[in-house]
Amino acid sequence: MTNLNGKAYAMNAITPMKPWKTPLLKLLFWILGAVKPLQKDLKNLSFIHFARWVCVGRNSFPRLSDEQPAEELKYDYLIFFSNFNGTWNQYIDAFSAVLYHGLDAIWIWSEKYPGSRPVTEFKRYISLVQFDTDYYYNVYPHSATNDVKAALRVQDALAKFARTSQSLSVGEFGRAWLEFQVTVAPDLGTTGIAPVGT
Amino acid sequence: MGNVSGGTYGLTILSPIIEDDRLDICHSMELRWYLSQLPRDYRSPFAQLSSTYLARLVVMDDVVFVGHPACQEHLKSRYLIFETNFDGDLDTYLRRMATETQEFVNAVWKHCVGFPGTADPGAFIGYMKKCQIETTFFFADVNDRTVEATLDALKTQSALAHFMEKHQGMPAAWLQREFGEFLEKLRQAPALRRGGEESRDIPQEKRRHD
Numbered sequence: 587m588t589n590l591n592g593k594a595y596a597m598n599a600i601t602p603m604k605p606w607k608t609p610l611l612k613l614l615f616w617i618l619g620a621v622k623p624l625q626k627d628l629k630n631l632s633f634i635h636f637a638r639w640v641c642v643g644r645n646s647f648p649r650l651s652d653e654q655p656a657e658e659l660k661y662d663y664l665i666f667f668s669n670f671n672g673t674w675n676q677y678i679d680a681f682s683a684v685l686y687h688g689l690d691a692i693w694i695w696s697e698k699y700p701g702s703r704p705v706t707e708f709k710r711y712i713s714l715v716q717f718d719t720d721y722y723y724n725v726y727p728h729s730a731t732n733d734v735k736a737a738l739r740v741q742d743a744l745a746k747f748a749r750t751s752q753s754l755s756v757g758e759f760g761r762a763w764l765e766f767q768v769t770v771a772p773d774l775g776t777t778g779i780a781p782v783g784t
Numbered sequence: 785m786g787n788v789s790g791g792t793y794g795l796t797i798l799s800p801i802i803e804d805d806r807l808d809i810c811h812s813m814e815l816r817w818y819l820s821q822l823p824r825d826y827r828s829p830f831a832q833l834s835s836t837y838l839a840r841l842v843v844m845d846d847v848v849f850v851g852h853p854a855c856q857e858h859l860k861s862r863y864l865i866f867e868t869n870f871d872g873d874l875d876t877y878l879r880r881m882a883t884e885t886q887e888f889v890n891a892v893w894k895h896c897v898g899f900p901g902t903a904d905p906g907a908f909i910g911y912m913k914k915c916q917i918e919t920t921f922f923f924a925d926v927n928d929r930t931v932e933a934t935l936d937a938l939k940t941q942s943a944l945a946h947f948m949e950k951h952q953g954m955p956a957a958w959l960q961r962e963f964g965e966f967l968e969k970l971r972q973a974p975a976l977r978r979g980g981e982e983s984r985d986i987p988q989e990k991r992r993h994d
Contacts, residue, residue, distance in 0.1 A: 591824055592980060596840045598865070600848055602857075615921035619786070628923055635838060636869045637923045638794050647798060647863070648915045650898030654800050655860040663847060667796075667867050669838045697854040715848045721819040721841040723830040727980040729938055731925050738929060740944060741937035748967055760956030763963070767948060774945040777938065 589719045592727020593780040594635060595677070596719040597668040599712060601696035602661035608641055611664065611695045615639065618688075627685050633677070635731050637668040639692065664696055671730040678709050728777045736773035743770050786919040790927025792837070793874055797866040799896040799915045801843070811895035812843050812862045818891055819843075824979065829888035830868075831979040833880055835931050839868035841892065864896055871930045875909060882908040935976045943970050 589596050603611070618624050628634065644659035670677050681689055682705040693699045700707040726734065747766045751759055787794050802811045819841055822828065830836040842865040849856040870877050881889055882905035889908070893899040898914075900907040926934070947966050951959055 588820075588824070594838060596838075598840075598842055600844075602847065602850060602854060612920060615786075619921060625923065629925060632925065634923065634925055636792070636794065636925070638796065638867075638919050639921045640796050640917050641920045642798070642917055646917065647859070647861075648800060648917075650800060650911075650914060654897045657860055659847075659857055659859075660855050661847075661857065665796075665865075667840070669869070696850075698850040711850075714850060717842065717844065717848075719840045719842050720816050721822055721824070723824055723828045723836065723839045723979060725831070725837050725931055725978050726935065726938060726976070727825070733941075734926055734934055734938070737937035737941035738926065738934070740941045741933075744940055744944060751963075754960075756957045756960060759960045759963075763956070763959060770944065774941065774948065776945060777942065 588722050591722045591724040593671050593730045594669050594722075594724045594727065595672070595674065596722045597666070597670065597674070597677070598717050598719060599666045599715045600717065601664050601666075601693065601699065601715050603641075603664055603695050603697065605644060605660075605662045607695040608643065608662045611692070612641060614691060624688075627688065631680060631684060632732055632735070633671040633680070633730065635669040635671075635734075637666070637670075640665045640667070661697070664693075669724075671732075675709075678712060679705060682708055726777075728779060730777075733775070733777045736775065740770050740773045743773075786922055787874075789922045789924040791871050791930070792922075792924040792927045793870055793872065793877070794919045794922040794924070795866070795868045795870070795874065795877070796917045796919055797864075797912055797915045798844075798917055799864040799866065799893060799899070800861040801864055801895055802897055803861060812845070815864065815892065815895045816843055822888070825981060826977040826979040828979045829885040831977070832884050833870070833877070834978060835870040835872045835877065835880075836978075837869045837871070837931055837934075839866070839870075841866055861897070864892070869924065874913075878909045878912050879905050931978070932975070935978065939973060939976050940970060943973065 642663045642665060644657070644662050647657045649656055682702045686702040689702045698711070700711050702708045729737070743766065747762070751762050754762055801815065804811065825831075830839050844863045844865050846859050847857065882902040886902040889902050898911060900911050902908050929937070943966070951962060954962070
């Protein structure tokens with residue numbers, strides 16, 4: 587089991603859904619994709635690199651040979667994959683505290699979903715439907731999502747400063763440098779090995 | 785399309801794993817053993833696939849029974865889940881998998897039903913697309929930069945922090961000269977290693993703090 591790589595945690599969860607509910611959930615996701623402000627909370631949490639929900643129809647599991655037995659399932663399945671920073675408990679707590687409306691709207695269609703509040707029942711459900719990762723690769727294991735976003739801001743600010751400071755006199759450069767430092771200082775936290783989580 | 789967010793592609797593959805009762809060690813176990821030995825740092829095959837942000841491989845043994853009154857049901861095959869997030873288009877990525885990481889791809893997917901090998905990249909692409917499941921909703925927090933640009937930004941951030949720390953309180957004339965040299969050094973500095981160094985496997989008490 588290797589759910590962790592550096593600062594990222596790979597979560598997989600699968601939940602059964604009655605097939606008639608799947609189109610409704612797909613419609614909900616379509617709205618979530620089309621109306622960007624609805625993703626505001628997910629973005630503001632700022633500790634998820636990538637996440638996805640995949641609806642797998644009961645007849646959609648790939649069958650590549652006649653020798654492979656055909657699946658005979660009653661349920662469709664919703665599979666959730668997330669790449670987040672922090673510990674499992676922090677993640678579930680944050681979801682329950684901030685994203686409870688959105689989460690409930692997504693998982694209410696799944697069998698026996700207890701709701702994201704109170705968090706104890708929610709955690710029990712996620713523990714039940716989660717399964718472990720066998721191999722996990724992370725291109726920047728020392729960097730959290732916020733580190734990446736901060737680095738991109740620094741990169742842009744430095745490129746601008748390098749461009750605009752070329753023709754400055756010594757005195758002007760000194761003042762501009764101070765301003766530049768103040769601008770980028772909040773984004774210069776060092777990256778490195780993650781603390782040991784609990 | 786659900787698989788794409790900005791410039792980032794979210795690929796989800798479900799490959800059925802071969803079931804053979806005559807074997808002492810089943811394919812899924814062999815696969816898990818192989819994956820457990822595969823390097824996860826700069827030596828990872830995904831570090832060679834330079835457009836990969838994060839990727840995972842998971843052996844899914846069965847679906848989950850959540851309790852009564854839900855029905856209990858089981859899969860007839862195990863599935864290898866391949867979930868990856870990369871910049872660029874799907875065909876290029878799959879072709880690179882087949883041509884640049886053949887050994888890894890063959891070692892993993894030889895345990896899967898219908899895998900055609902990598903000798904014909906077109907056949908491999910076709911096979912992977914048959915196993916692809918459309919992503920219903922894909923969220924990418926940063927989706928407007930490539931992996932290369934992101935690593936470059938992380939390198940810049942680290943270098944600039946060191947430069948500022950080292951040059952606190954320096955006279956402006958000196959600083960201006962040094963800054964020009966800093967930009968030149970930054971341009972020439974090697975890129976960050978994809979997948980990171982081995983050092984993250986070092987126990988915390990023995991890690992270097994710099």
